[in-house]
Every structure is written in structure tokens, then in C-alpha cells.
Amino acid sequence: MARLSDLTESTAVEGAISEFRRLGRGDFLDRYGFGESRDYFILDGGDLIDSKPVVAAALALQHPAAQRLGPDDFTGGISGAVRVLRSLGFTVVTRAQVKPPLRGARYRDRAAVRAAFGGDMMAGPIRFPGEDIVNLFSDASGPYADESPSLTETFGYRGQGQVGDQRVDYRANRLIEEARTSGTPARFWHRPKGGEFTFECWVVVENRVWVEGVGTDGQERLEIDWRLTPVPSTDPQEWPEPARLARTVTPLTREEVAGAAEVSPSPTYGELVRRLADLERTTEPQTVSRIAYQRQYAARRAVLIRSAGQCESERCTGMPAELNRKGMPILDVDHIVELSQGGADHPLNMVALCPNCHAAKTRGQHAKRWEKELRRIAQAAHDRSRLDVTEGSAV
Ligand SMILES: [Zn+2]
Structure with missing residues (x-):
């Protein structure tokens, strides 16, 4: 069986390309037993030609006596077929390099995005093959409480990781962190509930902060809040000043943020209760997951504020001597009647x-x-806490 390194004649590759054109893509692929290439193509006269099957055909031309190579016999990527083709002088490109998505481009789901630009099927942010650009996907039906994308102001994009404190060195977060430190703009894709992913705008990852959140397991944890600033293009000269300065911003460490109340302005108990009431009235279907999350978060936070760091039970024999990892009293927020019981x-x-x-x-x-x-106890504490605020804010 021939090996990749046995392909040394560019005329063999040219012959394979001619055969591709003569037979047409479908018949050519059938003849050599290959599927359509997803990531890498030979750019030939403005056409994209599947790179890996052409290499197999070229080997068969140069070494007619050797057994033909099938798709599983060699790698097609940068370290395989692409490297050999480039060393023989051919231009190998990806779809994203030839025809990158324009603002407003729409795709039904991630599988459709992948079909158009290649790459691995993975959750979270991705890079298309051949690009340094990160694509950020925000799904209104997803597990994160992403803010609505804004075309004018900096907005938040929640980090990846659904349980436990989020980590910057987690693969998907590392991609975003690289975009932040390099200053490379990212594509921001958004999908409203029941809609399609749309490339909404270019963004610069200006900063990241740690915020308190609740994991999908219902436990409190620290989450990364990436601060994204929309920019009109990939040209830094056209960016607003803060985005140009983004690369000089040093994000807060989790230690600096843990327990620091000024990260997000501390709402009062009464404000949180009012926010809950507002959320109850909001019924727009596309924000259901966001509302559920906000409700859960606001309710927990309100109870912690109401407790003033002390167990609310009248039977309590004493709080634990230790604080938690955020330097806060160790308290569990408990539903008196479980959610599952109504x-x-x-x-x-x-x-x-x-x-x-x-x-x-x-x-x-x-x-x-x-x-x-x-x-x-909850009723009495609720009445008391709400009253305090009403008096204070009724001025
Ligand atoms: Zn207690």
C-alpha cells in the first residue's frame, strides 16, 4: 500500500483534479470510495475540490501498481493530505477562508453551521478550520442566562460549564480568553427561542468578571461573565475607544471578586421581591429560560439578604465556625415546601x-x-424586610 509520503509528483495531483472535473464530484468520490470533504479543499480555478480524495487518486496515478488508499488509511488534515498538497505547490483552503459568513448569515442549528464551514461538532464557542476567529453562540433556549445581544453597548456572555465554579482553563473558556488577550474580534451568533442562529455582530471580548450564579445542580457557584463590546468591523481603526483599550484591561481574579459586594450593585430584599413579581408578569416565550434562571437567582439572593448571615430557624444552636470559600456564612437556602411538591x-x-x-x-x-x-418565620421575616425597604424608598 502506498503512503502519503510517496506522493511526490504535482502532475499526478493535476491528473487527479482533471479526473475530478471529468467525472464530476459525485462519481469521482464514488470511484475512490470517499465522502465529501468537510474542512479542506484545493482551490483550483476558483473551484473548491475535495482535497483528501484527490490525494488518494493522485497516489493511484503515480503508483498504479500499489493498493489504493481509502478514507481510513491516512489523515486529511493539516498534518496529512493538506501538508503534502501544499508542499507540492497547491493552494489548500477552508470554506471559511474563501467565503466567511457575513453579518446576518442564518443557520438553523449548529449542525447546519458545521455543514457550511466544517470543524468539529462541539458545544460552546468554536473556531472554523483555517481561522483564528472565535464564534460565540448564544441560544435563548440554552442553559445560560445570557443577556440580550446589544448592537451598541457592552453586554454579558456567560462562561461555559454548568456545575461547580466555572474555570478559565476549561477548553471552551480558554478559546474566549485567547480572543480577549489577543484582541481578535469574535463573531457573535444568537438564536432566539424557536428561531435560527444569526451572525448578529462582531464583538471584542473586553473583559471578564466573576459573578455569583447558580449551577444546573441548583448550587451556588462563581461564573465567568465575559464582557462583549460590539464593533462595526474587524478593523480596530473603526472600533469605539473602549474596545481599542480592551487589551490593556486586566480582569479581576476570582479571589478579588469572591465576597466583594461591589461587583454587581447589591439589590435590597424589597427590590429582589419586586423583581420576582415583575418576572412573574413577563410571559414572552423567548425569554422563558432566562426568566426561570433569574427567578431562581433573585429568590435565593433575597433570602440570603433577609437572613443577614444567620440561620433563620428559632431552634438554631449555632452557626458553623467556618466561613465558606467566598468568605460568607455557610447557609443553605431551602424550600420549605419542595418545588416538586408544588x-x-x-x-x-x-x-x-x-x-x-x-x-x-x-x-x-x-x-x-x-x-x-x-x-x-419566613412570613414574618418577609413582612419585616419588605417594610424596611418600603419605608426607606418611599421618599
Ligand atoms: Zn440553624
């Missing part, structure tokens, strides 16, 4: 409990008594 995701049905009281409430012998007491 309990509401609202501070009136939630209490902050120390681990001991939480265990007693959920696993102890007096579950009914706990439930009754905690309902009364």
Missing part, C-alpha cells in the same frame, strides 16, 4: 438554614413541625 420558588416559601438545622428539617423526626414553624 412549593413556590419565592422567598415566602424559602428559608436560610445552617447545615444542622437543614438536616433536622429534612431528615429529622419532626418534619411537619419544622415546616409549620418555618412558614411562620
Whole structure:
């Protein structure tokens, strides 16, 4: 069987290209037993010609006696067929290099994007083969509470990773971090619920900050909030000043952010309760996942504010001596009546409990008594906290 390195004559490649043109793509691929190339093509007279099958055909021309190579016998990428073709003087390109997506380009889903530009099928941000540009995908039906893309102002894009503190060195986040440190603009794709992915705008990854969030397991954690600034083009001369300065911005470390209240302005209990009421009234279908997330987050945060760092149970025998990793009191926010039992995701049905009281409430012998007491406690604390704020803000 011939090997890749046995392909040494550019005339053999030219012969294979001629055969491709004579037979047509379908018959040519059938003849050599290859599928359509996804990533790399020979650019020949303005046409894209599948690179890997041409290499197999060229080897068969140069070494007619040798057994033909099939798709699984050699690699087609940069280190394989592409390298050999380039060394013989041929121009090998990707679809994104020849015809990159323009603003407004639409694709039904990620599979359609992949069919158009190649690359691996993977979740999160991706690079198309042959490009340094990162493509950021924001899906209104997805698990993240991404802000609506803005064409004029900096907006947030949540990091990748659904459980536990997010990590900058996680593969998908590393891609975005590279875009931030290099200053290379990224394509921002957005898909409204039930719609298509649209290349909305170019963005510069200006900064990243750590924010408190809730993982898909319901646990509090730190999330990366990438700050994206829309720019009119890939030309830095056309960028607004802050985007040009982006590369000099040093992001806060998680240590600096953990426990620091000024990261996002601290809402009061009353404000969070009002926000919950607003969210209840909002029924636009395309923001359902975002609303569910915000509701969960606002409710938990409100209860933690209401508790003032102390277990809300009247039976409490004392808080743990240690603080948590964010330097905050160790408190569990518990639903008095579980969501699965029809309990509401609202501070009136939630209490902050120390681990001991939480265990007693959920696993102890007096579950009914706990439930009754905690309902009364939550109601009283709710009335008290809301009153404080109403008086203060009624001016
Ligand atoms: Zn307690």
C-alpha cells in the first residue's frame, strides 16, 4: 500500500483534479470510495475540490501498481493530505477562508453551521478550520442566562460549564480568553427561542468578571461573565475607544471578586421581591429560560439578604465556625415546601438554614413541625424586610 509520503509528483495531483472535473464530484468520490470533504479543499480555478480524495487518486496515478488508499488509511488534515498538497505547490483552503459568513448569515442549528464551514461538532464557542476567529453562540433556549445581544453597548456572555465554579482553563473558556488577550474580534451568533442562529455582530471580548450564579445542580457557584463590546468591523481603526483599550484591561481574579459586594450593585430584599413579581408578569416565550434562571437567582439572593448571615430557624444552636470559600456564612437556602411538591420558588416559601438545622428539617423526626414553624418565620421575616425597604424608598 502506498503512503502519503510517496506522493511526490504535482502532475499526478493535476491528473487527479482533471479526473475530478471529468467525472464530476459525485462519481469521482464514488470511484475512490470517499465522502465529501468537510474542512479542506484545493482551490483550483476558483473551484473548491475535495482535497483528501484527490490525494488518494493522485497516489493511484503515480503508483498504479500499489493498493489504493481509502478514507481510513491516512489523515486529511493539516498534518496529512493538506501538508503534502501544499508542499507540492497547491493552494489548500477552508470554506471559511474563501467565503466567511457575513453579518446576518442564518443557520438553523449548529449542525447546519458545521455543514457550511466544517470543524468539529462541539458545544460552546468554536473556531472554523483555517481561522483564528472565535464564534460565540448564544441560544435563548440554552442553559445560560445570557443577556440580550446589544448592537451598541457592552453586554454579558456567560462562561461555559454548568456545575461547580466555572474555570478559565476549561477548553471552551480558554478559546474566549485567547480572543480577549489577543484582541481578535469574535463573531457573535444568537438564536432566539424557536428561531435560527444569526451572525448578529462582531464583538471584542473586553473583559471578564466573576459573578455569583447558580449551577444546573441548583448550587451556588462563581461564573465567568465575559464582557462583549460590539464593533462595526474587524478593523480596530473603526472600533469605539473602549474596545481599542480592551487589551490593556486586566480582569479581576476570582479571589478579588469572591465576597466583594461591589461587583454587581447589591439589590435590597424589597427590590429582589419586586423583581420576582415583575418576572412573574413577563410571559414572552423567548425569554422563558432566562426568566426561570433569574427567578431562581433573585429568590435565593433575597433570602440570603433577609437572613443577614444567620440561620433563620428559632431552634438554631449555632452557626458553623467556618466561613465558606467566598468568605460568607455557610447557609443553605431551602424550600420549605419542595418545588416538586408544588412549593413556590419565592422567598415566602424559602428559608436560610445552617447545615444542622437543614438536616433536622429534612431528615429529622419532626418534619411537619419544622415546616409549620418555618412558614411562620419566613412570613414574618418577609413582612419585616419588605417594610424596611418600603419605608426607606418611599421618599
Ligand atoms: Zn440553624
